[in-house]
Amino acid sequence: MNYPLEIIAPSNYVLATAEAENAPIVLAGVLLSLIVIYLASKLGGELSRMLDFPPVLGELVGGVVVGASALHLLVFPESGATASDSMLMTVLQFFDDVSPEAINSIFESQSEAVSILAELGVIVLLFEIGLESDLRELQKVGSQAAVVAVVGVVAPFIAGTAGLMFLFNVPVIPAIFAGAALTATSIGITSKVLSELGHLKSQEGQIIVGAAVIDDVLGIIVLAVVASLAKTGEVDVFNVVYLIISASAFLIGSILLGKFFNKSFVFTAELFQTRGNIVIPAFIFALFMSFVANAIHLEAILGAFAAGLVLDETDKRNELDEQVIPIADILVPIFFVSVGAKVDLSVLNPVVPENRQGLILAVFLIVVAIIGKVITGWSVFGKPGINRLAIGVGMVPRGEVGLVFAGIGAASGALDKPLQAAIIIMVILTTFIAPPLLRFAFGDAPQDAVEEADAAS
């Protein structure tokens, strides 16, 4: 029930916290946020499709429109926004008489809930991508994917760092930081576009996904190196070795463990007869793998991807696929719209002097960012006739991973304002340009892929 003025606290406990008092208003805030997110994702996605762009681009743009750049309906405290910056909170205050202190705590609770839903969204997305990927196919292109990932980390890192130092006289530490930000690849955005184009299961698609996974692991290691460099001036070798070992152990271990878990999954799914007998055991596994990945300081989404890969090998995969689709449809847009909403396009405003300097640096970073990844397509060996441009373009979007690099750089004080702005602009541009570029690189989608995409929609 909904008693905004009452304090809800069960029975023999005396503590009646402010959180409980505000619970119905926080719920109202989350409901409104979800309505905004779904409207933005659906209108953006459908418009994008009509204009012949991948729908996910429209979801990102929809997020920009409702987010910090324009309507301020969806803003987040970690970007420095307060309750008074949020149009949603203004709407809520219209319905409920809330004190100024309460509204800030409501805003933070609501934002945190939406962020957790977005995290669950990208976990479900990578689980679904794992389910759609084929472990044997991935192993076949594993060495190519590894080379693509390594080239895609080394080339933009060296070109970016050296260019900033020698062309723009940027000191070594910030130059290294900006170079590191160029190494990221957003597996979420790339894999979603591939899936929408019906190219996820192609050789190119599997190389891109494999390389993006490896890139994620490499990115974590690069960031650990750069962050310790920025903080202490030297590299924490122990941490780097720990990350390399734990990441390798996790990926190999999950595939080995998977063969065992496969059988028990099918067994329990057949034993269970109540509702959710397939999807709940699958989610327990996916969430467990995500937790393990998170606990050893990798990304949670890597665990979800591994879980999806493993369960793809079972007899239950078709039933599971079908049931995961609506869950993904509900949760994944929360992630993409949030990514868009967190982008602040005001860094593009050339009237601000700092932005002007940043824009010049940004042009350089964007060129390196695109070329440094596009060339990775030509590092693929032993696959004549493969679409090298598509592979290279598939590695271009930096997405949320790039924002994390920029955020850590900003927090550590290693980056000055113009360079921060330049990195943000690079991230925005590579993220938004990749979906249409990828569509272009693949040319017109093959007929069966189009049908498949239609059937899935």
Added chain:
Amino acid sequence: MNYPLEIIAPSNYVLATAEAENAPIVLAGVLLSLIVIYLASKLGGELSRMLDFPPVLGELVGGVVVGASALHLLVFPESGATASDSMLMTVLQFFDDVSPEAINSIFESQSEAVSILAELGVIVLLFEIGLESDLRELQKVGSQAAVVAVVGVVAPFIAGTAGLMFLFNVPVIPAIFAGAALTATSIGITSKVLSELGHLKSQEGQIIVGAAVIDDVLGIIVLAVVASLAKTGEVDVFNVVYLIISASAFLIGSILLGKFFNKSFVFTAELFQTRGNIVIPAFIFALFMSFVANAIHLEAILGAFAAGLVLDETDKRNELDEQVIPIADILVPIFFVSVGAKVDLSVLNPVVPENRQGLILAVFLIVVAIIGKVITGWSVFGKPGINRLAIGVGMVPRGEVGLVFAGIGAASGALDKPLQAAIIIMVILTTFIAPPLLRFAFGDAPQDAVEEADAAS
């Protein structure tokens, strides 16, 4: 990515809040909570089914086992628990070195996220129940349902209040509060059991659901009266009139609005071609109705139920039904396990003297609670041969609604400890006894209902 020691804050913003720093650990806490919830719900549900009880009873018991009564894996700050009471937080601290202040804020954020997920779970449950219910069927039994609801509010309220005053010498205000707590009916638990037994669409099922909805509205009005009595000693007539008018307007308005929205829903679902073209517009509508119900101080779940009823009238209902099932399978268990986890069975311990007095009061309240609702079955008119016992038993569970009454009574200071404990025990017992009783009242489920339930599972 996952950088527990780093501060993540994008670019040109300087604010790096503690929330952002702890974000990966909060995520880890939510992932662990969900793993615990799904394990409890599935193991409990399957065991319950094997013992021939409705699965939802097992989910509630599973919640009790992992919750405040036993394992302390899932505890909530609004019940007075702190991070040190939570076994989950102890597990998290093993993986990450977190300061004592940080762990409390992580605990609160994680609990809040789980609570919001549980709220979304019961919203989706009532949306699904609305989709499974038939508006015309409900309208046919509307007058019977209204009588059942009114009798089910008046009979236990008068018997409970009078009994406490004259048999146990309880003062008038606490007696009225306890009497009010007896009026609640948990629509979530009742409708879930009906659905599991394959009786949701029967005449009895539709009368119970209709009566439970009306009971919810009556309950909100009763509580507003009682709460203002307890606080100021007099009834806030304006608030009561406001609630009656807004509730009626909402229910009638949503059905009228529904006829218009129906057409636009089918139109957009056909216009849209990207993924989620049916389920996202449906969710926008359901969340919007939930928000409106919440905003006019009704329960959010009433809005979700109305949205489901309305969309059940469209051509898209079969497709929508199918897609909502896996979403409900993932979200609904979070609600039931949380309800179980919030129950503290320590009030049943007769070694504590306060509990002994409470237990005696509880026996009286339980008798009134069961008889006062069971007799409602015999108030059904014009339906010869209807299963009156089943209707009466269907109104018995107090569930989360009863806990809210007890909580508000405790917070307002109107209830002393023994009476609080007695109400809690009454709520627990009526909630846990209703599923097997309902199964018994319906006798063996008809063959087609069993098949239907199997097919749905």
